[in-house]
Amino acid sequence: MKIKMLLPVLALIFATGMSFTTVSATDQQVTGYINGPNGWESVNVDCVMGSEDCKVRFLPNPTEYQVFATEDESTPLNSASGEIIDL
Amino acid sequence: MTRDKIIYISISYILLIVFAFAAITKLLEQEKFYTNLVNSPILELPSLVIHIMAWLIPILEVFVVIGLIWKRFQVQAIYLIVILLITYIIYTLAILLVAPYSPCSCGGVIALIGWTQHLYLQIGLLSLTFVEMYYHFKISKS
Numbered sequence: 001m002k003i004k005m006l007l008p009v010l011a012l013i014f015a016t017g018m019s020f021t022t023v024s025a026t027d028q029q030v031t032g033y034i035n036g037p038n039g040w041e042s043v044n045v046d047c048v049m050g051s052e053d054c055k056v057r058f059l060p061n062p063t064e065y066q067v068f069a070t071e072d073e074s075t076p077l078n079s080a081s082g083e084i085i086d087l
Numbered sequence: 088m089t090r091d092k093i094i095y096i097s098i099s100y101i102l103l104i105v106f107a108f109a110a111i112t113k114l115l116e117q118e119k120f121y122t123n124l125v126n127s128p129i130l131e132l133p134s135l136v137i138h139i140m141a142w143l144i145p146i147l148e149v150f151v152v153i154g155l156i157w158k159r160f161q162v163q164a165i166y167l168i169v170i171l172l173i174t175y176i177i178y179t180l181a182i183l184l185v186a187p188y189s190p191c192s193c194g195g196v197i198a199l200i201g202w203t204q205h206l207y208l209q210i211g212l213l214s215l216t217f218v219e220m221y222y223h224f225k226i227s228k229s
Contacts, residue, residue, distance in 0.1 A: 008156045011100050015107030022108075023115045069126040 032067035032077050040071045045085050052082030059086050095222040098215050102168060103155045105212060110148035117141065128186040147171060165220050172213040179206045
């Protein structure tokens with residue numbers, strides 16, 4: 001009886017561990033889109049939550065670009081800090 | 088323990104781990120999962136419906152896990168797995184074939200593998216579920 005309970009519990013612990021590992025490994029991976037000088041292009045940024053606009057710039061070029069969730073300007077992404085992300 | 092039972096239990100554990108992983112990841116990244124659904128090019132649904140879906144899907148996956156552990160609900164869990172996997176396969180096919188672009192793949196296991204690989208994984212899991220269903224009824228009859 002004990003082994004019958006132990007195996008599912010071990011499987012659950014294994015799955016939980018895997019979940020936490022995956023979540024932290026992919027924490028920074030949010031793909032957004034910017035309407036850059038060459039049209040729409042994707043960027044990997046960490047800006048999902050927050051009240052500020054999520055913006056990026058390509059140093060040394062000082063031009064800032066708003067990041068959108070999709071390739072149109074209807075879904076701007078937000079950022080918690082409001083800091084411009086340098087790419 | 089017979090060969091049939093070993094196969095049945097092994098598949099049960101594979102499904103248990105996969106669905107527990109999927110449910111926990113979605114619950115840990117609730118906000119990200121919701122954002123992915125909102126930004127989906129094929130789900131043109133009101134925000135409230137998306138909010139409900141963002142909670143309902145991981146909750147159904149938790150039910151699958153409970154059902155697989157609790158012998159009494161194993162049949163219901165297997166049927167629920169088939170329904171969920173068929174829904175996921177249709178959604179993934181729509182993303183790959185119908186959607187004007189592939190949306191952000193940034194939640195859970197999809198962040199590590201692409202949409203096409205995800206489709207193969209779902210088809211593999213669905214096949215395993217049918218094998219599981221076959222052995223379940225075979226063991227019940229004997």
